[in-house]
Amino acid sequence: MTERTLFEDRLVKIDRRLARLDARYVEWNWELAEQQKELVDSGMDYWRALSIVQAQREESIKSGNCPVDFDALNALLDELCAIYLEADRRQRTAIRSLFDDKRSALKHLHAYIGRTARLLESSRGRKWLRLGLAAASIADRRVDWRDLLVCLGDLYLAARRVRMRPSSDFQAVAKLSNPVGLGGERSTRDLLADFHKSAYLRSIRRKAKNRRKGRA
Incomplete structure (x- = not known):
């Protein structure tokens, strides 16, 4: 069996697991929407x-008492993002395509980036920075780009708090990212490559600095 065949076989298995998790996620979102509708109708x-x-959703996730197995979903994304970082261009395109028909899993990539930021800060492990950036590259700006900026900002600041210099990691993963912007917008490659000099990052770093001064 060739390396290419091994990759494709592994991706098929991951896709099946991801599809099952996404389907349950979609069902749960529908249930929550129905609950909201009932409240409005009342x-x-x-x-x-x-x-x-x-609030009910967040409490369900926090308590572990929700129908979506987020531990399994996050573990699967750990695996997939690690593969992505070692994949070639064609393989990375295939990985991004896995989320074309899995909207709930696609949106969860932003929450996953937040998780990697927390793990980066608690463990000081650089792998979490790279996995979070891989998730951003896979998401490819297909969900609200403003939300993505917030996630990337949290990841960048978490790295700085543990005395890492994340700019080189951002630029390395930028090279793995889609160079084509969606709908004429800026590409994910450019977003990651230039994030260290973005107005948004300057703004949140200034706010973080002011908060530190206020506590001093």
């Missing part, structure tokens, strides 16, 4: 209903 303000359902 006369509750839309935003109040949304807030209640979101």
Whole structure:
């Protein structure tokens, strides 16, 4: 069996697992939407209903009492992102394509980046920086890019807090990313390569510095 065949076989197995997790995620999102609709239909303000359902969602995740196995999903993304970092261009394109029909799993990539930022800071392990960046590259700006900026900012600042210089990692993963922007927008490659000099990063670093001064 060739290396290419081994990769394709492994990707098929990952895709099946990802599809099952995504399907359950979609079902749960539908259930939450129905709960919100029932609250609104009973006369509750839309935003109040949304807030209640979101709080219930977060509590379910925090307690581990939710129908989506997030431990399994995150472990699968750990595996997939590690593969992505070692893959060639064609293989990386195939990995990004896995999420074309898995919208809930695609959106979860942003939450996954947040998880890697927390693990990076607690473990000081550089692998979490790279895995988080791989997830951003896989997401390829297909979910709200403003949310992605927040996730990348959290990841960058987490690295700086443990005295890492993350710019080189951002630029390394940028080279693995899609060079073509979606709908005429800026590409993921450019976003990652230039993140260290972005206005957004300057803004959040300034705010973080001011908070530190305020606590001094």
